[in-house]
Amino acid sequence: MKILHVVTLHTPDHAFGGPTRVALNLSKVQRAEGDDARIMALGDGFDGPLPSRVEGVPAHLYQARHLLPMFEVSGITSGPLLLAARRMMRGADVVHVHLMRDLVTLPAALLALASGTPLVVQTHGMVDPTEKRVAQLTDLLGVRRVLRGADAVLHLTEAERIDVNAVAAPVELTRTVRLVNGVRPQERKPDRDPARPPTVLFLARIQERKRPEDFVAAMPEVLAEHPDARFVLAGPDTGALDGTLRLARRLGVLDSLDHVGPLGHEEVLAAGRQADVYVLPSIEEPLGVSVLEAMSVGTPVVITRTCGLGPDVAKAGAGRVIDSRVGEDAANAGKVARAVLELLEPKANAEAGQAAWELVGDHFTIDAVTRTLRRTYENVVRRKRR
Incomplete structure (x- = not known):
């Protein structure tokens, strides 16, 4: 054909x-x-x-x-x-x-x-x-x-x-x-090693609709419990990068943020394997491929209820699904931070990672x-x- x-x-x-x-x-x-x-x-x-x-x-x-x-x-x-x-x-x-x-x-x-x-x-x-x-x-x-x-x-x-x-x-x-x-099925990565500093990943276009500033604004609360955590900001800039980096500087967390720019397809999968939690606090996201790619290697996700994958993630226990509203920046950041902290707990991380991997393998x-x-x-x- x-x-x-x-x-x-x-x-x-x-x-x-x-x-x-x-x-x-x-x-x-x-x-x-x-x-x-x-x-x-x-x-x-x-x-x-x-x-x-x-x-x-x-x-x-x-x-x-x-x-x-x-x-x-x-x-x-x-x-x-x-x-x-x-x-x-x-x-x-x-x-x-x-x-x-x-x-x-x-x-x-x-x-x-x-x-x-x-x-x-x-x-x-x-x-x-x-x-x-x-x-x-x-x-x-x-x-x-x-x-x-x-x-x-x-x-x-x-x-x-x-x-x-x-x-x-x-x-x-x-x-x-x-x-x-x-997405293509992938081999599941090993469970999180609690002795290793945790890595939290945002991987998407860096634009206002994807809410990268909520990701950065959640950093201080997570760093209070995991001061050695690394936060990776990946993806092409489509208008929100300068504001996101300014916020990180204002909050004093720029040293814990790695801005790596756009990634190729294999690099995307590698970033997912290296991350302990994937975060996409987008206000609207029909059915994000980047979310599926993160779950395909066994990385639990934090997404919003307006993401098309929200019901599937919630039902499978493949991460955390949070409410997020425009104009409620402080509240949104707190929800992201609490969800990330929950998923950095070794038992919760292992269970959600397994559920994420199975969800993709069974349905996506x-x-x-x-x-x-x-x-x-x-x-x-x-x-x-x-």
């Missing part, structure tokens, strides 16, 4: 995050199973020519043109990419668009509809009801048409399914399929995800042929 994944952006530091990582993970497994899976995206930030392969996956990358800089990633595009997409769609069995309100995936999805190629749309929590006028106009001009015309619309959670239906209203979407994010492996996706593709192609 020839599968074309269309995502918005690929950069050397993986700053765009989730959708590109999901497309790469899916493509790697699909290619291993004999499919011709490849990705198409804009490329930006590279020194020299854009790569033709990313992690072994054929990549059709086109230099990003910043047409509307005020809209950041939503305002970049490439005429040559859209021309090439139209041509490649004619030879594809399925076009899988990782959709957002932008000038890459939205026009690509519209091209797929026009070409009659089977279209699978995955929104990654990025298409929901909004009061923003520009987004509402984008929905009117194209997003609703794509959602209503797609042969399958994938959603991570029930909340996302409801949101996408609200955008498509008054038409009720009947071709929705739940597809969680998945990339092989299980691609099996579900394969059935979806086959159903879509069969319906299209009829």
